[in-house]
Amino acid sequence: MTATVNAPPPPTDRRREPSPWLRFGARRVGRLLVSLFVLVTASFAMIHLIPGDPVRGALGPTAPAELVAARRQALGLDDPLLTQYLRYLEGLFTGDLGTSLSSQLPVSGIVAQRLPATLELAVLAFLAAVAVAIPLGVAMGVLTRRGHGRRTELAFTTGSIVVATVPDFLIGVGLVSVFGVGLGWLPGAGNDTPAAYVLPVIALAVGPAAILARIVRVEMVAVLEADYVRTARAKRLPARTVYLGHALPNAVTAALTLGGLLLGSMVAGTVLVENVFAWPGLGSTIVQSILTKDYPVVQAIVLVYGLGVLLANTAVDVALALLDPRSTIRED
Amino acid sequence: MPPASTRRWSRVARTPLALVAIALLVVVAALAVLGPVLWGADAEAVDTGNILAGPSARHWAGTDNLGRDIAARVLVASRLSVVLALLAVAIAVVVGLLLGTAPFLLGRGRAGRLVTAAVNIAVAFPGMLLALFFAVVFGVGATGAVMAIGLAGAPGFARLVQTLVSGVAARDFVAAARVAGVGRGRILVRHVLPNIAEPLVVNATIGAGTALLSFAGLSFLGLGVQSPSFDWGRLLYDGASALYLNPAAALVPGAAVLLAGLAFNLVGESVAKGLGVEGLGIEGLGVPVGSGRWVLPGRTAAPGPAHAAADAPDPADDVVLGVRDLAVSFRGPSGPVRPVRGVSFDVHRGESVGIVGESGCGKSLTALAVTRLLDDDARLEASRLHLLGTDLRAPQATADRRKLGTELAVVFQDPMTSLNPARRIGAQLAEVATHHQGMTRREAAARAVDRLDAVRIPDPGERARQYPHEFSGGMRQRAMIGMGLMGTPALIVADEPTTALDVTVQRQVLDLLSAVRDSDAVALLLISHDVAVVGEVCDRVLVMYAGRIVEDLPAAELATARHPYTRALVDAVPDMDTDLDEPLATIPGRPVDPADVPAGCAYAARCPLADARCRAQDPALVSDPHAPARRVACWHAGEPLPAERAVDLLVESP
Ligand code: SF4
Numbered sequence: 001m002t003a004t005v006n007a008p009p010p011p012t013d014r015r016r017e018p019s020p021w022l023r024f025g026a027r028r029v030g031r032l033l034v035s036l037f038v039l040v041t042a043s044f045a046m047i048h049l050i051p052g053d054p055v056r057g058a059l060g061p062t063a064p065a066e067l068v069a070a071r072r073q074a075l076g077l078d079d080p081l082l083t084q085y086l087r088y089l090e091g092l093f094t095g096d097l098g099t100s101l102s103s104q105l106p107v108s109g110i111v112a113q114r115l116p117a118t119l120e121l122a123v124l125a126f127l128a129a130v131a132v133a134i135p136l137g138v139a140m141g142v143l144t145r146r147g148h149g150r151r152t153e154l155a156f157t158t159g160s161i162v163v164a165t166v167p168d169f170l171i172g173v174g175l176v177s178v179f180g181v182g183l184g185w186l187p188g189a190g191n192d193t194p195a196a197y198v199l200p201v202i203a204l205a206v207g208p209a210a211i212l213a214r215i216v217r218v219e220m221v222a223v224l225e226a227d228y229v230r231t232a233r234a235k236r237l238p239a240r241t242v243y244l245g246h247a248l249p250n251a252v253t254a255a256l257t258l259g260g261l262l263l264g265s266m267v268a269g270t271v272l273v274e275n276v277f278a279w280p281g282l283g284s285t286i287v288q289s290i291l292t293k294d295y296p297v298v299q300a301i302v303l304v305y306g307l308g309v310l311l312a313n314t315a316v317d318v319a320l321a322l323l324d325p326r327s328t329i330r331e332d
Numbered sequence: 333m334p335p336a337s338t339r340r341w342s343r344v345a346r347t348p349l350a351l352v353a354i355a356l357l358v359v360v361a362a363l364a365v366l367g368p369v370l371w372g373a374d375a376e377a378v379d380t381g382n383i384l385a386g387p388s389a390r391h392w393a394g395t396d397n398l399g400r401d402i403a404a405r406v407l408v409a410s411r412l413s414v415v416l417a418l419l420a421v422a423i424a425v426v427v428g429l430l431l432g433t434a435p436f437l438l439g440r441g442r443a444g445r446l447v448t449a450a451v452n453i454a455v456a457f458p459g460m461l462l463a464l465f466f467a468v469v470f471g472v473g474a475t476g477a478v479m480a481i482g483l484a485g486a487p488g489f490a491r492l493v494q495t496l497v498s499g500v501a502a503r504d505f506v507a508a509a510r511v512a513g514v515g516r517g518r519i520l521v522r523h524v525l526p527n528i529a530e531p532l533v534v535n536a537t538i539g540a541g542t543a544l545l546s547f548a549g550l551s552f553l554g555l556g557v558q559s560p561s562f563d564w565g566r567l568l569y570d571g572a573s574a575l576y577l578n579p580a581a582a583l584v585p586g587a588a589v590l591l592a593g594l595a596f597n598l599v600g601e602s603v604a605k606g607l608g609v610e611g612l613g614i615e616g617l618g619v620p621v622g623s624g625r626w627v628l629p630g631r632t633a634a635p636g637p638a639h640a641a642a643d644a645p646d647p648a649d650d651v652v653l654g655v656r657d658l659a660v661s662f663r664g665p666s667g668p669v670r671p672v673r674g675v676s677f678d679v680h681r682g683e684s685v686g687i688v689g690e691s692g693c694g695k696s697l698t699a700l701a702v703t704r705l706l707d708d709d710a711r712l713e714a715s716r717l718h719l720l721g722t723d724l725r726a727p728q729a730t731a732d733r734r735k736l737g738t739e740l741a742v743v744f745q746d747p748m749t750s751l752n753p754a755r756r757i758g759a760q761l762a763e764v765a766t767h768h769q770g771m772t773r774r775e776a777a778a779r780a781v782d783r784l785d786a787v788r789i790p791d792p793g794e795r796a797r798q799y800p801h802e803f804s805g806g807m808r809q810r811a812m813i814g815m816g817l818m819g820t821p822a823l824i825v826a827d828e829p830t831t832a833l834d835v836t837v838q839r840q841v842l843d844l845l846s847a848v849r850d851s852d853a854v855a856l857l858l859i860s861h862d863v864a865v866v867g868e869v870c871d872r873v874l875v876m877y878a879g880r881i882v883e884d885l886p887a888a889e890l891a892t893a894r895h896p897y898t899r900a901l902v903d904a905v906p907d908m909d910t911d912l913d914e915p916l917a918t919i920p921g922r923p924v925d926p927a928d929v930p931a932g933c934a935y936a937a938r939c940p941l942a943d944a945r946c947r948a949q950d951p952a953l954v955s956d957p958h959a960p961a962r963r964v965a966c967w968h969a970g971e972p973l974p975a976e977r978a979v980d981l982l983v984e985s986p
Contacts, residue, residue, distance in 0.1 A: 038453050042465065049469045057471075146709050158349055165597050167545045169552055170586045173572055177579035227749040230705055234744075235764050235815070236728075236737035245763075249754040268460035272549050276572070287553045290468055298468050305461050313456060 024321060032314055039306040044088045046302065047295045048081070058101055058293035071101070075296070092303075098296035102289075107300045110285065115304065117191055118270050118281030122308075124197065125204035126263050132205070133212035134252065140213065141220025141251065142243055157214065164210040168269050172203035172276035189278040200277045204269055208262040215258050219251035226250070253320065260316025264309040271305075350606070353598035360592045363410040371404040387580050394578040396570055402581050405567055406588050413563040413589065416478055416556075417544035417596075423482025424543070425536050428489025436497050436524070437516050448494065454487035462487070463546060467555050474563075477556040481546050485539055492535055496528040534604045541596030548589040564589040652823045652855045653679040653702055656716035660697045662709060664927050671926040672697050673879035676953075679823065682853035686866030686887065688901065689876035690923045696745075698876070699827045699859045703742050704728070720822055737768040741816020743845075745828040747808035751800040757784070757811050758796025764818040779818060787814040787844060806837030813844060824848070827859045842869055863890065863901045875901065878924035878934035881953055884963040894956070894970035896939045933967070941968040 047054055055071045056063070075098075076084055091097060097107035144153035179186045179199060187196040223229065224247055232246040274283030282301050289297040387394050394402050431451055438444035454462070462484035470476035500506060501524065509519050550556035551565025552572070559566070564585045571582030660672035672694040679685045687695045700706045702717065704724045717724040720739050722732045744750040752760055761780035765771040771779065777796070784792035787810040800808055809829060816824055826845060830838035846869060849856055860866050866873050867887045875883040875898045883895040893899050900919045921938035924930070932950055936942040945967055953965040964970075 034449075035453050035456065038450075046465060046468055050471070146707060148708060161598070161601065162594060165541070165545070165594050166590055167549055167593075169549055170545075170568075170590055173568065173575070173582050173586055177575055177583055180575075225707070227744060227746060228752040231742075231744065231750045231760075231812070231815075232752070233705055234703065234740075234742040235767070236733040237763065237767055238733075241763070241767070246752050246755070250752070253754065264456070265458040265460070268458040268464075271460060271464065272553065275553055286464065287555065290464070291472060291554060295468070302461070302465055302468075305464075306457060309457055309461065 028314060028317055032310060035310050036307075039303065039310065040089070040092065041085075043299050043303040043306070044085055046299055047077075050295075054293070054295055058295065074099070097300040097303075100289075100297050101294045102292050103294075107296050110297060111282070111300055111304055114280065114282045114285050117279060118274065118283060120191075120197075121200055121204060121270050121273065121279060121281060122263075122267050125201045125269075126208070126266055128201055128205040129209035129212055129262070129266075130259070133209045134216055134248075134255075136209075137213040137216025137255070138220055138243065138248055138251070140217040141224065141247075144217065145221050145224045156217070160210040160214045164207050164214070166207065167272070168203050168207055169272035169276050171206050172200065172273050175199045175203055176276065191279055196277075200273050200279055203276065204266060204273045207269075208266055212255065212259055212262060215255045216251060219255050220247060223247045223251045256316060256320055260313050260320075263312040263316065267308040267312060268305055347602060347606075349598060350602035353595055353602060356591060356595035357599050360410060360414065360595050363407060364414040365411070367407045367410045371407045376400065387578075394580045396574075396581060402567070402571070402578075402584055405562060406564065406585050409562050409564050409567055409585065410588065410592070412557065412561065413544060413547065413565070414592065416474060416563060417481075417540055417547050419478045420481040420543040420547065421485065421536055421540045423479065424485030424489050424539060425532070427483060427486035428493055429532075431486065431490035432493025433497055433520055433524075435494060436501060436520060439516070451487050451490045451494065455491050459484045459488070459542075459546065460549070463550065467550060472555050472558070474557045474561065477547060477550045481543050481550065484546070485543065489535070489539070493528065493532070496531055497524055500524045500527045531604075534600050536600075537603065538597055538600030541593045541598075541600065544589060544596060545593040548593075564592075650681040651678045651718070652681050652683075652720060653857065654716055654718040655702055656714060658698065658701055658714040658717065659712070660694070660701050660706065661711045661713075666927075668711075669927045670929075671879050672701065673929070675876070675879075675881055677874055677881065677884065679855050679857055681822070682849075682855055683872065684849060684856040684858065684870045685872045685874060686858045686860060686870035687874045687876055688860055688863050688866045690919075691861060692923050692926065693876045694879040694926070695859045695861075695876050696827050699825050699857065702857070703740065703825050704736075705742065734768045737764060738819025739822045741813070741819075741821040741824045743809070743812050743816060743824065743826040743829045746832045747805055747812055748800075748832065750812060751803075751808055753800055756797055756799060757803065761796070761811070761815045761818055764815065768819065780814075783814040783817050784811060786817060787811065788840075789814070804837075805833050806840060809833060809837075809841050810844060813841070813848065817848065820852070821854050823855045823857065825857045825859075828861065829858070830865065831861070845869065863898075864905045878929055879926060880934070880965065881963070882935065882965045884953070886961060889962070894962075894964050895966045896941050896968070896973065897935050899973070933965075940973050941966075941971055943968075 050057065053068070053072075055068050055075065055077065059068055059071065072078055076087060079087075095108050097111065099105070100107055100110060103110075140152070140156050143149045144156070176189075176199060180189075186198050187193065190196055191200075224243075226247075228250075229242060229247055232242045237245070270279075270281060271283035271286060273279065274281045275287055278284065282304060286298060286301040288294075289301070392403055396402055396405070431447055434447040435444040438447070463480045466480035466483045467476055470479040497520075506519060506523055509523055514522075547556060547563065548565035548568060551563055552568045554569055557563045557566045562570075567585035568582055568589070571578075571580075571585060574581050655678070656676045658672060658675040659670055661668045661670040663669075671692070675694075675698055677685070687698060689695045697706070697710070701710075701712050701714075702719065702724070704719075706712055712725075714725060720735060722728070722735060728736070751757065758777055758780045761783055762771075762773070762776035765776035765779050766773060769776075781792045781796050784796055789795050789807055789810055795803070795807075800811075803811065813824075813829075824845070829845065830841050833841060842865065845856065845858075848854055856870070858866060858870055863873070867890050870887045873883075873885055873887050873890060874881050875885075875893075875895065877897050883893060883898045885893060885898075890898070890902050893902055897919075904919060919938065924934050924937075930937065930947075932945075932947040933939070933942065934950070936946045939946065949967075951965045951967050953963050956962040956964060956969075
């Protein structure tokens with residue numbers, strides 16, 4: 001309904017402030033640093049939070065006491081906590097993530113070798129999700145804008161919530177059994193050929209795509225109610241221009257905030273999908289390392305995942321600020 | 333349960349999806365209770381002669397690596413799966429409650445803020461990552477996994493509880509209890525928790541679904557339930573390794589965990605939606621209550637028989653806008669609401685017409701209707717609606733769109749929201765020219781700068797590259813007018829163009845509109861609640877009340893208005909003699925609610941001249957026999973007001 005409210009308080013003129021970007025940058029960097037500190041501390045603390053002696057746990061009850069003592073020595077577990085913490089930090093800055101208990105290889109090497117496959121999977125899946133979700137959400141928003149398409153809306157919201165609920169690893173198992181085992185069309189394991197990327201990327205992208213499409217639809221429906229869309233209609237622009245030129249940029253800006261959360265959760269989502277598809281990334285490694293109690297590797301990979309999440313969130317914040325400069329000012 | 337909440341709950345159960353979900357949940361619960369009892373023996377029956385077999389008549393989902401029946405194992409596993417998920421959710425809720433209420437209990441001190449900050453950092457990390465972290469700490473196995481998933485879910489619940497608690501804490505009864513010296517802990521238990529219980533339970537239900545699926549994930553990785561125990565995730569883990577021999581071994585437990593997870597999620601989401609409860613989820617289910625499509629959006633109805641008479645006179649050639657029997661209606665909770673109920677008027681070339689009335693009288697909707705900019709859920713009816721020679725009731729062809737795009741300019745009330753925040757001002761003007769006037773981008777950009785200059789925006793070249801938020805309110809409204817001047821407008825429709833502006837810039841915008849009109853003989857339809865503005869800017873004034881025109885008269889003759897409502901409006905205008913210390917005069921009584929228009933004259937309840945006839949019969953808008961240019965709808969038009977009421981008005985505005 002049209003607003004016929006009389007005489008709202010006169011809006012105040014908002015002039016540009018001295019340097020909103022500087023304050024924005026300082027705030028974001030500050031937040032990132034605090035989160036980083038928490039993350040690093042948590043990954044360091046992890047090994048100390050484990051009840052009992054982690055080395056004894058890793059080597060088993062039958063391991064000779066001398067071996068356990070030697071390992072504890074090698075890990076520096078007998079030093080004062082603060083010393084250990086400082087050494088951990090120093091290692092992080094010099095790229096020394098310790099040594100794997102099971103393979104005796106440097107952890108940084110393991111991470112460097114495994115990280116690219118995981119990154120590929122996460123980034124490709126994110127791009128696929130965005131590429132599907134935005135057109136779908138826009139189309140659904142237009143079809144179900146106010147007074148339109150009740151049935152379409154019901155079908156879409158119900159369908160998308162059901163799809164979004166299916167965990168990625170179940171989608172993966174389903175895809176492998178149908179297209180890998182049943183039809184034999186696509187490889188169900190490894191990352192040796194381009195075709196091998198198809199199923200894992202789909203498995204990881206489907207859920208986030210459904211969620212993102214829902215958000216884009218909701219934003220689109222809201223934006224289509226906005227006054228400036230009415231202005232665009234008053235200019236008698238073609239519907240395509242109204243939707244894509246005027247509504248979409250505003251709808252996407254709002255959807256991006258939640259898209260960032262999705263990107264973060266997709267980083268972690270790779271763990272399960274990698275295990276379904278025997279993907280040679282960090283996800284299969286961390287699970288193996290947890291099972292074999294190879295704590296230095298686990299610590300490092302948890303750190304890398306956490307870092308990925310933080311970077312994804314920060315990247316989205318920055319992108320949001322560039323796309324919509326008002327949000328940087330609004331926050332004060 | 334009180335009737336109101338019963339009704340709320342029955343609304344939840346009305347959607348088909350919710351019913352399916354509830355039925356599913358009942359089945360899952362029944363399986364969890366009865367599964368191990370009924371199929372426990374089958375699930376453990378080893379048959380080494382028949383291992384890893386595909387589906388058969390005896391084993392419809394096949395057998396595992398010890399020849400045990402997979403279907404029976406899936407049914408039996410429901411108990412452990414559900415119990416573990418519920419335990420995990422219980423941990424998440426309890427820890428979430430502790431963390432979430434801590435800021436309230438600890439007050440604004442450092443400790444409280446520390447907890448809030450910690451929760452904020454924790455929610456930024458995905459649950460899966462937190463679960464892995466805790467799985468390492470608590471060790472591999474069912475106990476460790478319960479702890480891991482419970483603690484991973486805790487930050488989300490803590491955030492929810494925090495939000496809910498601070499919402500309740502701001503309410504009056506909590507403040508009252510605090511003033512009365514009741515301790516924070518006591519307030520929490522007695523006043524706050526009961527008020528947040530409902531959303532908490534709903535979200536815990538959704539959380540149970542999530543926990544169930546996450547648990548399956550951990551078990552699938554081999555980090556959860558360990559052999560010889562088995563939950564659905566563990567069966568999946570075993571099945572996935574034999575996927576090439578018997579896909580059913582993985583698919584059947586997968587389907588089971590999925591259905592159970594969905595059952596919890598959907599029940600929770602439906603209840604959240606039905607009760608209007610704040611959810612952890614990103615968006616509710618979007619299931620509309622009730623059904624039936626009342627609206628024919630954007631389509632116009634054929635004129636009814638009552639309107640037939642108005643078709644007859646063919647308006648003169650110089651009519652820019654011709655409106656007959658215009659009605660706008662919406663779907664209301666109890667039947668259609670008609671905020672505009674039969675409006676007829678013409679605007680001639682170069683004429684300036686004002687529509688004036690209180691808020692809610694239908695004047696803005698009239699403006700939107702005659703420019704075909706009504707929202708989709710409004711329904712428009714008219715026996716004639718011609719704008720610049722185009723029948724607006726018909727769907728618009730490209731040529732009509734081009735004509736309207738260049739010859740009709742619309743200025744809206746709020747310049748802060750009417751310009752697209754994501755696009756540069758210049759581009760927003762220029763697209764009119766590229767779309768309708770065949771200009772190149774460069775020509776259009778130049779024209780936009782020229783038009784910004786024409787509406788007296790200083791430094792237009794620079795300003796065209798700026799975004800709306802860099803403009804002041806007055807400049808935005810001038811830019812909106814400039815946008816209308818990209819073409820060669822024959823009519824400007826301005827809906828409260830100055831209402832949202834500072835008093836100091838209102839004048840400038842009105843002057844600009846007048847200047848535009850004078851130079852090009854543009855017709856103006858000005859919508860305003862301010863009879864003084866309309867009287868000053870317009871040639872003719874249409875006074876609207878409760879969705880109808882009640883008087884139509886030349887602006888110069890406002891002082892001799894004949895309708896009691898117009899007279900009250902005019903009397904309420906402060907003039908030179910008004911004592912500025914007195915409160916501004918208002919018309920006693922309230923405007924009519926469009927959903928509830930009384931019989932007879934709509935103004936009767938507030939009219940000093942109202943009598944029995946007024947309350948029974950609605951007066952038609954008829955021409956004044958003495959002054960054909962004037963129309964009025966009143967049984968007692970021009971009669972003197974009774975003394976007491978006149979005194980009332982006089983007191984308020986001498
Ligand atoms: S018709 Fe009667 S109630 Fe209505 S305005 Fe005229 S005098 Fe008043």
